[in-house]
Amino acid sequence: MDFELKTLTSHQAASMAADALILLWPDRADEAAGGIDDPLTLWARGAVADKDIEPAAGSCLLAHRLPGVQPRRLALARAGDGSAAAVRKAVLAALKALPQDALKRLVLLAGNIAAPAVSAAVQAVSEASYRYVATKSQAKPRALQKVTVGVADAGAVRQAFEQGVAVAHGVEWAREWANRPGNHATPTLLAEAARQLGRQPKVSVEVLGPKEVAKLGMGAFMAVAQGSSEPLRFIVLKYQGAAKSSVPVVLVGKGITFDTGGISLKPAPEMDEMKFDMGGAASVLGTFAALARLQPAINVVGLVPSCENMPDGRAIKPGDVVTSMSGQTIEILNTDAEGRLILCDALTYAQRFQPRALIDVATLTGACVIALGGVRAGMYANRDELAQALYQAGEQALDPCWRMPLDDEYAEGLKSPFADMANVAGRPAGSVTAAKFLQKFVGEAPWAHLDIAGVAWKGGAAKGATGRPVPLLVQYLLDEASRLAQEPRRSAKTAAKTPRKR
Template sequence: MDFELKTLTLHQAAGLAADALILLWSDRAGQTSAGPGDPLTLWARGAVADKDIESAVGSCLLAHRLPGVQPRRLALVRTGEGSGASIRKAVTAAMKALAGDAVKRLVLVAGDAEAAAVSAAVQAVAETSYRYVATKSQAKPRVLQKVVVGVADAAAVRQAFDQGVAVAHGVELAREWANRPGNHATPTMLAQAARQLGKLPGMSVEVLGPKEVAKLGMGAFMAVAQGSSEPLRFIVLKYQGAAKSSAPVVLVGKGITFDTGGISLKPAPEMDEMKFDMGGAASVLGTFAALAKLRPALNVVGLIPTCENMPDGRAVKPGDVVTSMSGQTIEVLNTDAEGRLILCDALTYAQRFKPRALIDVATLTGACVIALGGVRAGLFANRDDLAQHLFEAGEAALDPCWRMPLDDEYAEGLKSHFADMGNVAGRQAGAVTAAKFLEKFVGDHAWAHLDIAGVAWKGGASKGATGRPVPLLLRYLLDEADRLALQLRPTPKAVGAKPVRKR
């Protein structure tokens, strides 16, 4: 789908050839006077004055073939104070109202909307028009091909618009791979998707197979994979936007392409949704796709350990002890706690890059779903500044998270009689004890863990991947590029200072 940003008055927008037009109407919009021959403003103001449309955010009024307006279908939608969250809700409502029409070309008039709101509008259009068709024989693909976003001053919001388009692209890639069934998104297929990203500017990719992973000593990762006939893959993506000497941010995405639970077999109901257990890996792929579009001045490494968790005769058993890449031994008390086993070896591998920050992303625990539901991802971090930066990025990106505790006492339950640690610690505070397990493999590096089990996909009538937390991760990386630029900026010399001469 092609997005275009233009400076447009309402009069100009009315003259564009399109199948439909969405007019965003904020609480302050009616304060301006309509110019002569401006049918859109006159129509909108009249509808508001006559109370044909409610004032609540997302309230929508449709019209057909309004005189003086080229687009056949019109949607007037209220945006309240015009915040990013309000705009997203409003655009989503308008897109759903127009869903029955074959809209190939859309004009979205945002007027004097703020930069963040324009970005939110772009993402909302992309999200609501997405269609999954990869494994359907007669599916209708996305009809919408062209979206013109009209604003009062295109130059003022250009950067936010470009970022919104990049996020939309990354989210869609993440959704697409997470939505695919396990037999259409195997570890080998994920590696092929990564190789395609590796061809983009600034990108490179390396894919390791079972022999290379065994040579590295990734015993925990291999233990999970040994029950499946599908070979594991360890994907190493690199984006270079800064000097080679600049320490990268390392993202680690859990890539269990299907999770049966292994010998600790999951119940049958909704087990099909365990194809979404590679949501962390999908979000890393999506983030790299967005990075390729925006090219920030920052180095980023993406690590994706990917395999299936299956229960055949070779599968790891409860009570088995495996040796991780770090040398620490792990008693596998529950084979359904497999995500932390593949992540721990990837976190150990990540330390070779001497990262400025290390962030893992995983659909890790049902306990996090119970704690936070489907609104916020769980955030764990061993540095206050890193936690704050991720939290702020989530708020700005409308992809929120919430910090959870990491008190040392939570690790008590991981003690084992037969290994350095167990891989589970009982039912209480399950999301926290999982994070405490991962913390044992990050060394002294600044580290954060995002448990996205509650936000990576939806069930029921809206079943499907969300693409989260691509918006959060990209916002954090762009902010981190800005922080790096400030660190590299030369310190200005004091006015009037004289050089000190050596004697």
């Protein structure tokens, strides 16, 4: 889908050839449009005055072939206070009301809205028009091909617009791969998709197979993979937007392409949704797709341990003890707590980069769904400043998270008489104890864990991946690039000799 940004008046928008026009109408427009007399504005002003449309953000009124307006279909969408959240709600409502199959070209007249709202509008168009067709024989692809976003001053919001387009691309990339069935998104196929990203500017990709992973000593990762006939893959992505001496942010994404639970088999109902268990991996790869477009001045490493969790005769059993890459031993009390096993080895591997920040993203626990539902991701961090940065990025990106506790007492349940630790600690505070398990493998790095089990996909009639938390991650990395630019510059020699403060 092609997005373009233009400076447009309502008169100019009304004269454009398009299948539909969405007119965003914030509350302040009720008075501001008083001196404008083009047909589009007169219609909207009259509808508001006659109370034909509710004042609440997301209320929508449709019209067809309005005299003096070129686009056949019109949608007047109330945008409340004009905030990013209100504009997003308005755009989603308008596109839901319009016939998707009839829309090839759309004009979205946003007027004088703020930059963050422009970004939100672009992402909402992409979200509402997305269609999954990869494994359907006769499904119609997305009809919408061209979207013109009209604003009062294109130059003033150009950067936000470009960010919105890049994030929309990354989210769509993540949704597409998370939506694919397990037999169409194996670890090998996911690695091939990552290699495609490696063709983008400033992005490189290395894929390690079973022999290389065994040489690294990733015993926990290999233990999960051994029950499947599909070979594991360890994907290493690097985006270099800053000097080589600049330490990177490292993102780690859980890449279980299908999770049966292993010997601790999951219940049959809704097990098909375990294809979404690589949502963390998909979001990391989607973030790299966005980075390649935005080109921020920061270095980022992405690590994706990917395998299946299957229950064949070679699978790990409850009670087995495995040795992680860190040398720590783990008693497997529940084979369905496999995500933390592949992540712990990736977190150990990440320490070789001496990361500026280390962030893992995983559909890790059902307990997090119980705690926070599908609104906010659970966020754990061992540094207050990192937690605050992620929280603020989530709020700005409309992809919110919530900080959860990491008290040492929560790790008591992980004690084992047969290994250095167990991989589970019982049902109480299950998301917290999972985070405490991961914390044992991060060393001194500034670290955060995002449990996205409640936000990575939706079930029911709206079943499908959401692409979260790509918006949060991209916003955090852009903010971090800005912070990096303000830090005193050091030469490569100085950076190598001077230990970085933790």
